[in-house]
Amino acid sequence: MSEHAMLSLSFILLAGMLCQWIAWRVKFPAIIFLLAAGIVAGPVTQWLNPDELFGDLLFPFVSLAVAVILFEGSLTLKIQDIPGLERVIRNLITIGAFITWMITALATRTLLDFSWSVSFLFGAIMVVTGPTVIMPLLRTVRPKENVASTLQWEGILIDPLGAILAVLVFEFIVSGGVEGGFAASLLIFGKMILIGILIGAAGGLLFGFLLKKYLIPHYLHNISALALVCVVFAVSNVLEPESGLLSVTIMGIWLANSKGLELDDILDFKESLSILLISMLFIILAARMNISEFIDLGWPALAVFAVIQFVIRPLSVHLCALGSKLTMNERHLLSWIAPRGIVAAAISALFSIRLEYLGYQDAAQMVPLTFLVIIGTVLLQSMTAGPLARFLKVAEPENEGFLILGANRVAQVIAEELKKNNIQTLLTDQNWSAVTEAKLKGLAAYWGNPVSEHAERNMDLMGIGNLLAMSPHVELNALAAQYYRLEFAPANIFTIRNSQPNSGASEAKAAFRYSGRILFGDSITYQDLEQLLQQGAEMKTILLTDEFTFEDYLEQQGTARVSLFAIDTNAAVHVFTAQPDFTPKAGWKIMALAAKKMIVPSSESE
Structure with a gap:
């Protein structure tokens, strides 16, 4: 038994990693592959049984994992990032939530003949979208800032609020309906909001104080944040059940908007942890599904899904966005994206068990119906949101451009040739005359320190995903490489050598060790390229053919x-680097710095 449990846990981790890797390779949302892995491992092969594997710890684990994911998402919610969108977000989590709740309940009652009690509870559960699906989708779709910010804020805030609404509806049902239900629900609502805000704010205030006073060593920041989030969630839930999600959300927003806090390392750790947890959660919950229950729901269940996707969401968004700065195309994309995720699955499973115990037989169908909506929204929106965003022209360009550190002659020549091939570049230098010269040549250039707060606020990196550190200063190249590792990923950081490190240049060796991948080969230095240009070399683009x-x-x-x-x-x-990971083929172009006397094929285009 213990060996099977160990294998099962290992499989979940490995399958999650493989699904994420496949998604990265094919540029498709990972959620699709995670759901497929869970379904194959669970209902198809019967190899993975999460209830047997985790026992009574299943739902506590799911709850804590969702809390960590919510906290990580809320750490990115800075009020300064949503100027002009506050009203839209407020409307979506209030008016939009109400519209979703009411119409979903009516559709469920009409099409599936659920009782009114179960229909209203299911409608409340469908209010929840959540960051477990929104965040991975945003990474793939890359919508413009207005859409991304709105979806991010809505997804994170609606999670705890939707959970609270579901709890209120459930309490209304078990309190005996209209006579005792309103008073009981109102009291519970007040307690959940009050405790959620107070505990969350206290957690944020405490952790912020500990960080500002340097009472926690740097190497303990990540684990301390994780521990405190779990404690805040647990304490809040003990004081008032289901208030924990609101608490961790408030805690994250508090920290994100506190001045003087350095949260980059915590964010990086939490993002990696969230990817792991999201992968595990989708595999685990997909493995719990019963395919026969889906078949029993029949076509009316698909009709409910269609109403949620094609009627409720567009109606909600367009009403909530009236008078806002969102363009019509941005509203159309918002109308399409509202996938349901882990919180909806967990809440439906929890409340269906309780309602079945109270005698509501149709409550058993709530779980497969919820998963039908989850799978339907995730699959449909994951496969179509990207093309739709590009069709509506509300998608950010791919991050394939180059930030070039240095506006010297070498950097300018390279940037000009990249530009000729329709590749975006941005030069940056603290030398005013060099930046001016680059701009006169029609090149995009930023004057200033690329690792400063001013650059972070004012340097537009839209469409930029790579760093070419081509300054003649080794230390500046190393500093920029370290600074942009998180922005662009280590694989996209390239640095040119300035001189061959030797035993008498320990500083240069130390600096270069942390400077990313070596540009153009081990033996090529900045001085080599500069000398070639002085000797009259030119940039050439050479087309490879079968000949x-x-x-x-x-x-x-x-x-x-x-x-x-x-x-x-x-x-x-x-x-081209010291260790290139590609082999050019026919139809590819090679950009090279070549001497004028060098013979090139007739297929070359300059």
Whole structure:
């Protein structure tokens, strides 16, 4: 038994990682693969049984995991990021929630003949969208800032509020209906809101104080945040059941909007932890599904899903966005995206068991219906939201451009050639004359320190996803490489050598060790490129064909030509490094710095 449990847990972790990796490779939302893995492991093969594996710890684990995910999401909610959107967000979590609740309940009652009590409870559960599905979807779809901010705030705030609404409806049902239900529900609502806000604010105030006074060593920041979030969630739930989600959300928002707190490391840790938890949760809850229960629901259940997707969400968004700064296309995309996630699944499972015990037989159908909506919204929106965003022209450009540290001659020549090939670049330098010269050539350039707060606020990195550190200053290259590792990911940080480190240059060796991938090869330095330009070398773009292959190109390559970039047939840019991870093929283009006397094939385009 213990060996099977160990294997099951290991499988969940491995399957989660593989699903995330496959999603990254094919540029598709990971949720689809996670659901598929859970269904195959659970109802299809019967290999994974979460109830047997976790026992009574299943729902506490799910609740704590959701709390951590909510806290991580709320840490990114800065009020300064939503100017002009406050009213839309407020409307969505109030008016929009009410519309969703009422119409969903009516559709469920009409189409599936559920009792009014179960219909209203299901409607309350469908109010919840949540960050477990919104965040991964946003990473894939990449909508413009107004849409992304609105969805992010709505998804995080509606989670605890939707859970509270579901609790109120449940308490109304078990309190005997109209006579005793309103008073009991109103009292519970007041206690949940009060305790949730007070405990959350206290947790945020305490942790912020500990950080500001340096009472926690840096290496304990992450684990301390995790421990305190779990304690805040548990204490709040003990004082008033189901108020914990609101508490951790308030705690995260409090910290995010507190001045003088450095939360980048905590955010990085929590983001990684959230990816792990989301992966586990979707596999675990998908494995609990019973396929026969889906079949028993029949076509009316699909009709309920259609009403939620095609009627309720568009109606809610367009009413809530009246008079806002959102464009019509942004509203259309918002109308399409509202996937249900883990919180809806957990709440439906919990309350269906309780209602069945009280004699509501149709409550058993609430769980498969909830999962039908979860799977339907996730699959449909994951597969279509990206193309729809691009069609509506409300998607951010792919982060394939280059931030080039340095506006020197070498950097300018490279930026000009990249621009000729429709590749976005942004030069940055503290030398005013160099930046001015670059701008006169039609190149985008930023004057200032690229690792300063001013740059963080004013340097537009939209469409930029790579760093080329090409300054002649080793230490500045290393500093920028470290600064942008989290922004662009380590694999997209490239630094050129300035001189070969030797035993007498320990500082240079130490700096270069943390400078990312080596640009253009081990033997190429900034000074080499500068000297080639002084000798009259030019940038050339060479087209590979079946007649002139990459092997032919390499045979011609000598000291008078330096390979810099390769552009594949999909217009994606690959950087030549000391250890290139690609092999150019026919149809690819090679960008190289070559001496004028160098012979190139007739297929070359300059």
